[in-house]
Amino acid sequence: MKFDKKTRASVSQALVWVAIFSVVLAGVxxxxxxxxxxxxxxxxxxxVSILFAIYLKMS
Incomplete structure (x- = not known):
């Protein structure tokens, strides 16, 4: 599936927030x-979330 640049940036940002939330849950x-x-x-x-976020940012 191909995303335009704006969609990739928003999905990447969402994955970063998922990663942050996951780290908080790990702390809890x-x-x-x-x-x-x-x-x-x-x-x-x-x-995994942060790896996909980086991949989307780079592509």
Whole structure:
């Protein structure tokens, strides 16, 4: 699927916010309250989200 430049930028920004939110949920999980996923899984979600965000920014 091809996106125009404006759409890629907005999707990339949304993925950055998903990554930030995932890191926050990982921090909450680290203090003992797991929300749907374990802390390490939230960090994996953050890593994948930020990788896709970088990919979209570069393309």
């Amino acid at each position: 999980g680290a203090v003992g309250v797991d929300i749907w996923l374990a802390s390490t899984q939230w960090l994996l979600v953050a890593a």
